[in-house]
Amino acid sequence: MKKKYSAVAVLLASGLACSTTQAQDKAGIQQKVLSEKGTPELIAFRADAPAYTLNDARKALAEQLQLATSDQMLRSKTEIDPLGYAHERYDQYYKGIKVEHASYTLHAKQGSVQSMSGNFERIGNLNVTPAISASAALQSALQFVGAKKYMWQDAREEAGLKEEQNNPAATYKPQGELVIVNNQETGKPTLAWKFNVYAQLPLSRAYIYVDAATGTVVLQDAIIKHAAGTATFATAYSGTRSLANETVVAGQYRLREYTRGLGIETYNCRKGNSYTSAVDFTDADNSWTEYNNANFDNVAGDAHFGAQATFDYWKLVHGRSSYDNANAKIKSYVHFDDTPGDGVGYENAYWNGSVMTYGDGATRFRPLTALDVCGHEIGHAVCEKTANLTYQNESGAMNEGFSDIWGAAIEEYTAAKLGLTKSTWIIGEDIDKQRPGLRSMSNPNAEGQPDTYKGTYWKATTTSPTQSNDYGGVHTNSGVLNHWFYRVVAGGSGTNDIGSAFNVTGVGMDAAAKIAYRTESVYLTASSNYAAARTYSIQAATDLYGAGSAQVQAVTNAWYAVGVGAAYSGGGGTTPTPTTYCTSKGNSVAYEFIDYVSLGTLTRSSGADAGYYNGTALTAPTLTAGTTQTISFSAGFTGSAYSEYFKIYIDYNQNGVFTDAGELVVSTAASTSTTTRSASFTVPVSAKNGKTRLRAVMSDNSATTSCNAYSYGETEDYSVTISGGTTFAGLNGISASRVSSQFDVYPNPATDRLNIALPNNAEVVSVQVLDVRGAAISVTRYEGNGQLNVAGLAKGMYTLTVSDGQTTYRQRFVKE
Template identity: 70%
Template sequence: MATSGAYAQDYSRVQTKTMNDNGTPFLVQFRSGGNAYKLSEATTVLREQLQLTKNDQMVQAKTDADELGFVHEKYEQYYKGVKVEHGTYTLHARQGNVESISGEFERVNNLNVTPSLSADAALKSALSFVGARKYMWQDAAEEAGLKATSNDPGATYRPHGELVIVRNELSRDAALQGKPTLAWKFNVYAQQPVSRAYIYVDAHSGKVVLQDNIIKHVAATGTFATKYSGTQTGATETATGGFRLRELTRGLGIETYNCRKSNSYTAAVDFIDADNSWTEYNNTAFDNAALDAHWGAQGTYDYFKNVHARNSYDNAGAKIRSYVHFDDVPGGAGYENAFWDGTRMTYGDGASRFDPLTALDVAAHEIGHAVCSSTANLTYSYESGALNEGFSDIWGACVEYYKAPTKQTWLIGEDIDKVRASLRSMSNPNAESQPDTYQGTYWYAGSGDNGGVHTNSGVLNHWFYRLSVGGSGTNDKGTAFSVAGIGIDAAAKIAYRTETVYLTASSNYAAARTSSIQSAKDLYGAGSTQEIAVTNAWSAVGVGAGYGGGTPPPTSVTYCASKGTSVAYEFIDYVKLGTLVRTSAADAGYYNGTALTAPSLTAGTLQTISFSAGFVGSAYSEYFKVYIDYNQNGLFTDAGELVVNAAASTSAATRTGSFTVPVSAKNGKTRLRVVMSDNSATTSCNSYSYGETEDYSVTITGGAAFASISGGSATVSNQFELYPNPATDRLNITLPNNAVVVSMQVMDVRGAVVNGARFENGQLNVTSLAKGMYTLTVSDGLTTFRQRFVKE
């Protein structure tokens, strides 16, 4: 056979790896030492670790450096020359060595990138979807204003179609939902009613596949102003007739305008005061709300500049413009909202529910959306949208604490709400019908409000509160927690690094957990009190285990890679197990089918799986192996998890294998792996020469809480103390209730038993082990305990 030109992953350099829910790496940490990747090898790192094909391109977008000495090179993903929306990956290097990579990579296979629908036709679909009465480009004054403010005579609000690849998030067809789709992207700004969003239209079918709001409504939100914060000082500028609310000392400036109860930005005018003593603005028109907006914008700029060394929301000094007395219906009853539209701040005067929405924490919240759009750019829907909202609430609380510490830091919008105590409570989200636990009480599982972005943000809010203040109790999942608070300043530094360095557009709560833990390690060191607090705070809100034990979050279970480097001659073309039926051509050596509907397997029942090989030209002798991770620990090496081991055959006919699901299998969804190789030595974790691996999900029912393992113990748990981890010479092992260790086994990442480690006096001597990741299994005779550790 010919030699493959594909690139294999270099496992020897990887220390730990955390996966996205689409089966691609979210965070890969590398070992230090002589074989560390160099920053000059960026292309090699991405090619090897992401397993790029000839159709994949990673194009460098920008480079940043931070105060910790890291250099962050951000890359954007392209497939056959078409940008993959939200596909961004970052290399994190220090002193010339790549320490980690992180981001979102979309695996795109066999996608037709030639549109069958023109941009003009797609725009009609987008506008039909939005359904506005009037759009910004239909207003001649607004068009002229845009040209003037941008100093670009060709500037226009009229959407221009950009061809991209994006996940289909709106289809009700399970076969299309979440799949990479060729789409036209439009920035649609509506004037009546007000909205602005990126609308993505399938370039073949003409259907809208994603809406990503640019204007982030706060669902009845607020802002900050001296109407609510007493007498404050703020920079102004001289003007005809006195002074106006403008200043140029912060970045490119901060400016505040009067929309005069209209929806026109171009018709907005300056607020003018003759003597620069703005004491006469407490009137029936609520003109003092403008002072709040101006002071709040300045305070938010100061917070990010002085605390996080960030120069305005884009870190390039961008001008912050605020418009007060806005009304979406000119002369209407009052606009009960505030928003950032991608360019400026807009504040309504409120009506029945709210006073003018210019309170300090609300203004910081809205400018926080601008920071997000320039960093993680979290898509405004479902979990990523909840994170987007949650981070804005975090910055609202932080700015309020920074500028007005006597206010109620942990309430959002308490100054403007005329009906309730606040919009949201970070200390007690349940008080405002928000969840304080992931998928717990008040968690919203519907599609309204862009998938519950204003509701489910309560989980991130409460995580930040617990990280800052601490506390103990039991969450909605029945998990006991105890968090030692680290203070709002340290918590803010961790949250800021999480959002600006590690998160990407489609990040979810599991990714936020991984990213914040890594941020704590970067800032304060592995094993620090800050890392411990971050981890325990996530446990408090139901996302993953507490530090040193418990069950990891569902999306953080990491499976080893398995891939054939060549499918030029043979590949898997058919797999059937219960309701799972898939016929396919070659999938470049690996196919991730874990998102397909998982067949239900009842514990104790006999199951039959069918499979076959496809050949190009001659038929070759192929082995099939099928694995099921019955105890859901991320390994296929436990006893009984190799469920089919089929002998070599050159037949292209469908073959079958039977197995019985053990009664001790853990209930719930887990991984099924099918491996076809021409080499009998190929195992569940290999980059092998010829053949293919396919991963699927199955759902176990009627099983036990944890799977048995052969050799005696009835249950498997990872709830025991194992430290320090990583270790250089010795690991301390403490079992619950100080139980005695009666047996011990160490396995490497391939699942092979490793000899040489010695256990004595409660410690495991790992001095003789090579650097890398291992799995430790210990037993007290009744329970088997298993955890992974890293030898440095």
């Protein structure tokens, strides 16, 4: 028998909200991109009339970010890149308290500010006097972590840290720092105590943020990010290699070398979990062939070789001296075991904030010292010293994705130089015993990752990210960034999970890697999301190769391929938002499914398609406006026939929703029939010409809508082409010729009112608010002068659609 219905989640449409304004006149602004919160994410100035010089930095920040008297922006660093740009970064403070993950950078050439970018938090009236002490907050943090033993409780590790830092006061014991951080559940700025908590058993290291008023943990940001002379060394994964090392006395060589930066050193943890108890790997004749033994000591050569290859890649390709760009020493620890003596090897490798650590693996993995794993883990160190992407949800997924990018890039670069055979687009192919590898960048779906933003295998983000939920899917949703990078390199065409047909001309690894590095090191900030990554990577490609270049087009079209933003249309990457559609899927097809759909030239017979089938790439039948059409359909059953409802929609006005009048073209009564049924409908004369979407939904629940995850049944999407209709029947009958997201909506989130500012101060003639299902909301009221009263809305996310009579503008906002 069927199970009873359970509550179903209403899924949000898979587009990204982002506002872009082009060709503004104020202060010589050429382009302004707003974040989902309504604050400026990128401001580009006209090259022929720069608005500010670096000497005007404080003025630029004050004017463009509209700083209040409580806001301060303090310069943290200035860097000069190979293109001659100076990047001056400012950290945000509120009433003298640092705002975590908030910074803004001015990008200048020859002293003139070309653009500004970053994340700015608009903070209201926040009390910055803590109600609880740092010691009390630390107890809350330790209770949250719940470790059996911490690093500062190990006398050897404490002594080792003091020696390493040459500081008798150095300690692993967390020292509280008062900061302002966004509460991960509410999203609101919160006064918090910040602690660096390093647990030894079980192993973890993270920044823990404790609300300074209530003592509750409001954010966790992982530091340990789980991954998955000249010597002749027979490595485990990269053949016999010549490795730089040193000799201390005649006949005793060890894996330390100082020709690269401040040095590269590789140590043996001897299947223990102590760094201070680790010893050197040594050899008498500097021919380390005997290290290929039952203990896998040859992987020490892989770690040493991987660190050297990674240093060389960053130095020779990107001009970066070690992970911190200051020649930092790279220390690697092999044969690490988090629980010594349990008989099970450690199935992980990680960067702990200062050193590389490699386990020997167990049932799933061989020792985790493969070249791309080395590049990946040290890539986390590069991220920490540049964008410092917070390790949760979308920013955490990009943190992981960039590390995979560097693992692939370093592997390809090194393999080409040394004649090695490696699989560039498979991560961890050398260490995985059970599968081809951990992740596939060319086909993320093959390893259970999404290749499209919020598409198949996308893991929902969460307000409570922990290690148990992979911090909001960081190792899963990284597939989107991985596949974007693959497309920039290799190109390709197809149709993605949201029905967008794409075509990308690849530009090769060198250009793609340079764009990715500039995006990460110059533009991204700690809280950046995928929408921001698109904006900044297009800007990075423009910096490197020029507006409208093949590289800019590849970057833009690759984002379109993975479901983020529009395809390139000659506008320097700033194009109208593509039509995107909400998710509709049956959770089970164990009993019933759609087995036949026919309309005009479209006919498809099928079995169960896992609850959803995307047929938008099939030949689209042409429907002439004003004509009557007949569509045929039927249900298939695996056993007994159940009563099924069919609802069929056509998005006649191509606005991305099926809730407009007349778009539900078929709605049948319940039937257990297995024979083909037919229904007729008339295409309205007001339908918009061109290709649009038809959605067929079959469910045994009459309440199922066009945007549902429902219990039993199936959804199928197809394309149809409208001819003989109007250009566009817009909102309330107002003609509009195109759809765009290029307008300002603020504040976002909103409480009582939204301010709407259309380009060129165009008059607002129509406003509509839709909920996450795509249903129109009637409790809002447009009051004129760009003011929308939203006081009556319930808390949540909505889509705002505005028309000036020629253009329809659409983007999302949040009601607090």
